Amino acid sequence: MHDVSWLDWPFFEPWHGELARELEDWCARELPRIDHHDTDAACRQLVAALGKGGWLRYCVPVGPDGIWGGKLPEIDSRAVCILRETLARHEGLADFALAMQGLGSGAISLMGSPELRARYLPRVARGEAIAAFALSEPEAGSDVAAMQCSARLDGDSYVLDGSKTWISNGGIADFYCVFARTGEAPGARGISAFVVDADTPGLRIAERIDLMAPHPLATLSFEACRIPASQRLGEAGQGFKLAMMTLDIFRASVAAAALGFARRALDEGLARARTRRMFGQTLADLQLTQAALGDMACAIDSAALLTYRAAWTRDVKRERSTREAAMAKMAATESAQQVIDRALQMFGGAGVVSGQPVEKLYREIRALRIYEGATEVQKLIIARELLKN
Numbered sequence: 001m002h003d004v005s006w007l008d009w010p011f012f013e014p015w016h017g018e019l020a021r022e023l024e025d026w027c028a029r030e031l032p033r034i035d036h037h038d039t040d041a042a043c044r045q046l047v048a049a050l051g052k053g054g055w056l057r058y059c060v061p062v063g064p065d066g067i068w069g070g071k072l073p074e075i076d077s078r079a080v081c082i083l084r085e086t087l088a089r090h091e092g093l094a095d096f097a098l099a100m101q102g103l104g105s106g107a108i109s110l111m112g113s114p115e116l117r118a119r120y121l122p123r124v125a126r127g128e129a130i131a132a133f134a135l136s137e138p139e140a141g142s143d144v145a146a147m148q149c150s151a152r153l154d155g156d157s158y159v160l161d162g163s164k165t166w167i168s169n170g171g172i173a174d175f176y177c178v179f180a181r182t183g184e185a186p187g188a189r190g191i192s193a194f195v196v197d198a199d200t201p202g203l204r205i206a207e208r209i210d211l212m213a214p215h216p217l218a219t220l221s222f223e224a225c226r227i228p229a230s231q232r233l234g235e236a237g238q239g240f241k242l243a244m245m246t247l248d249i250f251r252a253s254v255a256a257a258a259l260g261f262a263r264r265a266l267d268e269g270l271a272r273a274r275t276r277r278m279f280g281q282t283l284a285d286l287q288l289t290q291a292a293l294g295d296m297a298c299a300i301d302s303a304a305l306l307t308y309r310a311a312w313t314r315d316v317k318r319e320r321s322t323r324e325a326a327m328a329k330m331a332a333t334e335s336a337q338q339v340i341d342r343a344l345q346m347f348g349g350a351g352v353v354s355g356q357p358v359e360k361l362y363r364e365i366r367a368l369r370i371y372e373g374a375t376e377v378q379k380l381i382i383a384r385e386l387l388k389n
Contacts (some may be wrong), residue, residue, distance in 0.1 A: 051127015104131025170218025
């Protein structure tokens with residue numbers, strides 16, 4: 001039985017524990033039904049299933065009179081973290097499917113007009129529309145201010161030109177929240193955000209990108225892509241601020257996904273250590289194995305405390321959690337890589353056989369140390385916040 005003692009920590013309210021237990025039962029029942037022979041199709045099935053199960057309702061606000069389709073008045077970071085941790089422990093693609101519904105529509109939740117929120121958010125919550133967040137470019141990943149994709153105002157429309165890459169859900173999304181340079185000011189202050197439907201003329205999928213852990217990913221190309229000015233999110237020039245606000249909400253949940261991977265790795269390692277016979281005893285009887293298990297458990301709890309502190313700071317203290325989220329994201333993803341590596345080592349040669357749980361975890365975790373801000377960027381964010389204060 002996996003460890004759920006962390007749900008008793010004071011970061012949570014009783015309903016958070018109930019949420020985790022209900023999702024655990026749902027995962028055991030529903031996830032085995034997903035066909036993974038085609039990654040795109042599997043992701044579509046997962047979004048639909050998560051929507052039908054009501055889990056995507058935690059990714060958007062409820063809205064006035066419930067019209068946006070959410071579960072709560074505003075996004076609860078602790079709930080999103082619990083959802084991601086639980087899903088990741090069961091299956092990486094299920095975590096990905098839920099996370100991108102939240103991240104891909106987060107900018108609409110934060111700054112969308114009433115019309116945009118009413119048009120997109122209910123479909124996201126029901127799993128009827130797949131969302132994507134298009135920020136990175138070939139020469140503007142960590143350095144968002146170097147963005148080159150442009151949006152030129154032409155009458156009552158904007159015309160987009162340029163490209164975006166490393167876009168999760170690229171190729172299967174129904175709409176993209178796109179960030180482009182509109183030129184109100186130099187650098188980051190001259191960026192705006194837009195909702196672009198996938199079938200808009202001038203938007204095409206330039207390339208599909210295959211990852212070591214299969215996820216839908218693509219490079220987008222915009223060539224004289226005309227969209228109504230009403231598709232803009234917030235005021236012109238607010239795009240960078242909006243992107244950072246969106247990432248602040250969901251960055252802690254990346255740490256939670258890493259926790260899910262790490263907890264599954266520890267479970268697999270414990271099971272292996274108890275049953276693997278070696279030198280007339282079990283692997284668990286060896287002091288080297290016991291030391292490794294101790295390190296793994298301590299790393300997981302340390303990362304979990306940082307993760308749920310960040311979510312609690314945002315939800316309960318109602319404060320920006322930039323520093324806390326950066327600490328959580330860095331610590332959880334780096335320690336999960338180490339935990340998974342140690343678990344795989346306990347399996348020996350069997351651990352690198354394709355399809356083994358620890359082998360899949362080994363491939364899943366590597367990307368988390370990069371996306372939504374690489375570890376090196378998180379260190380800079382933490383230092384900047386310390387110096388600011």
